[in-house]
Amino acid sequence: MTYQNDIVEQAAALKAAGKRVALATVVSTWGSSPRPIGSQLVVDDTGAMQGSVSGGCIEGAVVHEAMKVMEDGEPRLLSFGVTDDQAWEVGLACGGKVQVYVEAVE
Amino acid sequence: MKNDLLQRLVKARAEKRPVALVTDLGSGLQTLVHDDVDHGGFGLDDDAKAEVRRFLREDRSGIVEVGDSQLFIHSFNPPLRIIIVGAVHIAQALAPIASLAGYDVVVVDPRRAFATDDRFPGITMNGEWPDDALKELNIDSRTAVVTLTHDPKLDDPALHVALRSKAFYVGSLGSRKTHGKRVDRLREDGFTESEIGRIHAPVGLSIGAVSPAEIALSIMAQITHVLHRDPPDKAAAA
Incomplete structure (x- = not known):
């Protein structure tokens, strides 16, 4: 796989290829979160991903949630950060906070 | 969605x-x-x-x-854009680096021996004379212009357009001596000190770059620095 800037185009291409697709987007950040608002990750139904919503800290958890979103079609707003319980498992090592919106392409 | x-x-x-x-x-x-x-x-x-x-x-x-x-x-928003004047060896490295960084890239060079698709696969080429090309390309505040020919015949016409455009970055390859002569010519052509002062020269951040790829990296680093120090859209919206 090559480096990609064009995540929405990737999502459209995967959808056109008959895959189920979810998009994850950074909608808010506090402190030193590694990727700015608007950063995106696209996930298909095999769990393959392109793009990023952090420096690799939370992508695993986001892909896991994206698989659920593809199953039930319900968008989810995920929060990650040092003050979250989740932080101890999948939080941002750098200490920032980030909210990620995950939606299926239907 | x-x-x-x-x-x-x-x-x-x-x-x-x-x-x-x-x-x-x-x-x-x-x-x-x-x-x-x-x-x-x-x-x-x-x-x-x-x-x-x-x-x-x-x-x-x-x-x-x-x-x-x-x-x-x-x-x-549409991608930022970089116009590279001179389809030279450094341009062959700068074009893909800029592309990776998310820029739309146009390479301008009327010299057919340089501006070939083989040397620039997948890159938009423009074979017009640089002043005509740059006028046609309609430089806005999300555009960077880099001249790399260090030939006054080609670089100067490009600078004549770029220095009076909204380009957020203008850079010109050439030693201090080459740049000194360039400044003299621009003064004679009626450019003001503040217009001439927009040129980043010698081009690129000072990281001891030697090879074409290293020089391309130093240029891209400088463009990135200028972009984030003085974001074009905030400047334009103010």
């Missing part, structure tokens, strides 16, 4: 039109906002649309509260 909305977003991006995707984080409803027309699942009132367009103009994304709703505004 509805697939037809995604298709419209992709189409707007392909046409290089600024567009914002607005998502109601509570209901999941979404709409696209262009500069002029809008389509989508729910109506925004005029104040909300004005706010979305302000975000778009400032190239910002983020959450705004409208009534009881939390709206996420995701701005998609």
Whole structure:
């Protein structure tokens, strides 16, 4: 796989290829979160991903949630950060906070 | 996201039109906002649309509260652009580096021996004389111009257009001595000190770059530095 800037185009291409697709987007950040608002990750139904919503800290958890979103079609707003319980498992090592919106392409 | 909305977003991006995707984080409803027309699942009132367009103009994304709703505004502006004058060895490295960094790249060189598709696979080439090419390319505040020929015949006409354009960055390859002569010529041609002062020369950050790829890296680093120190859209919107 090559480096990609064009995540929405990737999502459209995967959808056109008959895959189920979810998009994850950074909608808010506090402190030193590694990727700015608007950063995106696209996930298909095999769990393959392109793009990023952090420096690799939370992508695993986001892909896991994206698989659920593809199953039930319900968008989810995920929060990650040092003050979250989740932080101890999948939080941002750098200490920032980030909210990620995950939606299926239907 | 509805697939037809995604298709419209992709189409707007392909046409290089600024567009914002607005998502109601509570209901999941979404709409696209262009500069002029809008389509989508729910109506925004005029104040909300004005706010979305302000975000778009400032190239910002983020959450705004409208009534009881939390709206996420995701701005998609056309890519930044770099115009490279001179299809030289450094340009062969700079074009793909700039592409990776998300820029649209145009290489301008009327010399056919240099400007070949074999040397620049997948890159947009322009074989016009540089002043004609740059006028035609309509330089805006999201455009960087780099001259790499260090031949006055080619670089100077490009600089004549670039220095009086809104380009957020202008850089010119050449030693201090070459640049000194360039400054003299520009003065004779009636350019002011502040216009001439816009040129980054010797081009690139001082990182001891030697090879064409290293020089390309130093140029891209300098463009990145200027971009984030003085964001073009904020400057334009102010």
